Amino acid sequence: MNKWIKKLIMLVMAFGLVMSSGMGMLNMHTVNAEETDPTLERIKKSGKLVVGTSADYAPYEFHTTEHGKDKIVGFDIEAAREIGKQLGVKTEIQEMSFDALLGAVKTGKVDVVVAGMTETPERAEEVNFSKPYFVDKNVVLTLKQNKEKWSTLKQIRQAKLAAQVSSKQDDIAHDITDKKVVSLKKITDEVTQLNQEKVDGVVVASTTAKSYLEQSDQFAVSPAKLPGISNGSSVVMNKNATVLQSKVNKILDDHIIGEPLQKMQDDAIELMNKKESFVxxxxxxxxxxxxxxxxxxxxxxxxxxxxxxxxxxxxxxxxxxxxxxxxxxxxxxxxxxxxxxxxxxxxxxxxxxxxxxxxxxxxxxxxxxxxxxxxxxxxxxxxxxxxxxxxxxxxxxxxxxxxxxxxxxxxxxxxxxxxxxxxxxxxxxxxxxxxxxxxxxxxxxxxxxxxxxxxxxxxxxxxxxxxxxxxxxxxxxxxxxxxxxxxxxxxxx
Amino acid sequence: MAILEIKNLHKEYGKNTVLKSINATVEEGDVIAILGPSGTGKSTLLRELNMLEYPTSGAVIFEDQDITKASEAGLDKIRQDLGMVFQSFNLFPNMTVLDNVKIALTKVKGIADDEATATAKQFLEKVGVVDKVDVYPASLSGGQQQRVAIARALAMNPKIMLFDEPTSALDPEMVGEVLKTMRELAQEGMTMLVVTHEMGFAREVASKIWFMSDGDMTAYDNPVSFFENPNSERAQNFLAKML
Structure with a gap:
């Protein structure tokens, strides 16, 4: 037992040492204008950009089959590949659940997270965000037959809402209703609850809502304008990735935001609506x-x-x-x-x-x-x-x-x-x-x-x-x- | 010549005293029947002679060595000389009759396989179950199983055989065949200690009687004197119930 405690203490101390020396280097570099950071270094060394995502969020990122093979696609993924290309490395997509993403980027499991993630003050303390590359409204998705019931913010205060756990939409849902919010891991689970009228509405990004509307005519979007309005999607990086951050911002400006992203979105929606038999x-x-x-x-x-x-x-x-x-x-x-x-x-x-x-x-x-x-x-x-x-x-x-x-x-x-x-x-x-x-x-x-x-x-x-x-x-x-x-x-x- | 000496052997389980400083001597060729009411320490005494149970104090001297102080490896060696037969036979159910007898010969004594097979068959023949060499113990009757167990112990060529109520778990019609085997063994001069409730066997075959009651032991050098004139009230009561 004692031995383990000793080992643990040594580990913590070693960690502290690395951290402090890292800080020291950081300070030195700021003087000479930084050229690299640990994450960028790792990307260059391995020759690949490891991108974490949670591919259940069409059309941002989702699975599809191409020639019988499974593939993760979506405009987020296209954007991530573009970033990789501009950095001159290969892009590798790694999938996990949404609430595991921040942990993965903090421990270095992945280099960046591209998952329609929005900057919040709490998150910003843990990780670095790029500038938003896409700004999307949040809306309340409801069932068509209940559309009238939930058409104003005042009405929505009485609605039971669902949202993806630890997402921006989750925060919004808590703000706009007095009822208890159902926080679930997956959008699909929330929509299932809506289907079964266990909840009255789901707070989602309008792009996602749109895709559900296209898939099925049983849904509707509440016309109520949500406060806090927009949520920008950013690329998420480790706190230490300061140089990478500015590089990514430049790539976003030069190669993604605007027309290229629009095309990526159109492609994604087309892929999403590809008709094929379920089996x-x-x-x-x-x-x-x-x-x-x-x-x-x-x-x-x-x-x-x-x-x-x-x-x-x-x-x-x-x-x-x-x-x-x-x-x-x-x-x-x-x-x-x-x-x-x-x-x-x-x-x-x-x-x-x-x-x-x-x-x-x-x-x-x-x-x-x-x-x-x-x-x-x-x-x-x-x-x-x-x-x-x-x-x-x-x-x-x-x-x-x-x-x-x-x-x-x-x-x-x-x-x-x-x-x-x-x-x-x-x-x-x-x-x-x-x-x-x-x-x-x-x-x-x-x-x-x-x-x-x-x-x-x-x-x-x-x-x-x-x-x-x-x-x-x-x-x-x-x-x-x-x-x-x-x-x-x-x-x- | 004394082959085994028991000195002040004492056993306590917590507050319970099971054996009260037993002293006794076993001569070569002795057939000792250990008699007495249930729960008076007969089996405990027997099991402390090969250290299946350890005494609280006292000594067991076998061939000039106090085996209560023997090392683990020393004991493994000593136990080869002290064959034991159990009330519940304890044959190895995962092995054939032949392997039950053979395995200690090959793995403990390191005897070559064909020689071990021959020895095993010889002893199975002696106890009258040589026709069952290839079957598993579960398909044998209790009497047959116990005779295999005796053959298993004998095959190791022990100097003393310890029998712990060898017929108590048997159906009445099978008691005879096991006693017959034991009787033959006694006639060959094997030194035997037998915990038993078979009074007839004790009377005919035993050369000495150890009578136990409440952790005390009284040795009778002549069975006749025990059966005809037991000079203790306990022994009289016991015999009155058993005969």
Missing amino acids: SKYSPYFVKGTLYTIGLAVIGVFFGIILGILFALMKLSSIKVFKWLASAYIEAVRGVPLLIQVFIVYFGTQAIGLHISSFLAGAIAMFLNSAAYVAEIIRSGIQAVPDGQTEAARSLGFTKSQTMRYMILPQAIKNILPALGNEFVTVIKEGSVVSVIGVGELTFQTSVVQGASFKPFIPLIITAVIYFILTFGISRLLNLFEKKLRKSDKTLG
Whole structure:
């Protein structure tokens, strides 16, 4: 314990040292007029601009299929590619949930965020914003039949509103209604709530509202003029990216704002309205998502088992320190939600200087989590073998470890395997949690399809069916397997 | 010649005293029946002779060595000389009958596989279950399982055999076959300590009786004197109930 605290303190101190020396350099450079900054340096060194976005916000950024392949498109994305081009590097798009974006740019997971994000004083304390490249009004999207009911600001004070959590629209919604605001992660979820009349209106950018109007005639835009009026979309960068900031501002002025952006928007809307059958357009997402989900579960359980065996043996050992460490790990992991563990691994690896992909981070979080449960399964499986077996073996002169190897483990496996199968089923379902860091598994792909198709409900049903087939199929297989084990008990053993 | 000496062996579980400073000697070739009412420490005494349980104090001297103070590795060696048979057989359910007998020969003694197979078969033949070598224990009757367990212990060529209520878990019709095996063993001169409730067996086969009650032990060097003239009230009460 002490050792860890010491390490932590050293880490914090080292961080402080780097920060202060960085500041010192910063000061020196200001005198000579800066030429670069850490983020720009990194971009130049790697030859690519890593752009973070949350692609569920058509026509800003959304998924589409091109020649059967999935692609993130939208005018934000086009603008980001233009910035990359002007900087002379390749552009790489990295997707994650909207509320993970600021963390990603602060820890350096991504170089910039282009996600229709608006500058607010709170955000400006954490990150740097470029000048706004696009200014959009916010409006209240309602159902057509209720349009009259919510046509003035006064009426809207009584409306129940939804908005995307930690967005500018969320702030506005809080200002204009006296009712409690429903803050959700995804626009599609908000629109679903509107559809089901769980909320009276959704505060969205007018561009987004327009796309919903084009998709379906059940919506309408309230004519009420919202205060705070416009929200400009800016490129978001790390606080240290001061040179990059001015470069981006110049690129925006010279190459994006005005006519080029208008064209990008027209292209995006055209892509958005491309007609194709639901199945041919979106089945690749579900296939890909299913494969990722299975992959995550296999990796999670496989490494979970290896680590779980280690922890189980530690917990069963007579050495107090091992026992204590294993118990502490198991209790800690089981006592913290997987969602939080996923974020800790994702941002934590970055903070200590490890650059790993979101899939790898997700897989690591999954198996670190699974290991705790597997350890308990193995421990109880081992303890379920009768003491008489150990006594018989020891009385014959077998050592402790021989007894474990030849008598206990082979018998424990019969208790353990069925429970491990159940763990596999659990892991398949829990894998949905890692969608928050943008791992393209089934749940993630579902929200992609929801966003791209403007159909909030159908994709959910399809996903539920896929999950069910996976988990039910595996449980049936396990049942057969268990029966076979029991059968061999009768005829052979 | 004394092969095993028990000196002031004392055992407490918390506040409960199970064995009260037991002193006894086992001579080579002795067949000792350990008798007494349930819960008086018979099994505990037996299990402390090969350190499956550790005494609170006292010593167990086997071949001039106090095995209560032996190292873990030393004990693994000593236990090979002290065969043990359990009430619940404790065969390894994941192995065939042959492997049950063979595995300690190959893995503990390091005997070559074909030689171990031959030895195992020889002892399975001795206890009369050689026709079952390839089946798993679960498909054997209780009597057969216990005889396999005896063969498993014998195959290690122990100097003493410890039997912990070997027939208590058996159906009545199977008790005889196990006792027969044990009787043959006694006739061959094996040193045996048997915790049992089989009075007939004790009377016919045992050369000595250890009578236990409430953690005390009284040794009778002649079974006849125990059965015909037990000079203690406890022993009289016990015999009155059992016979």
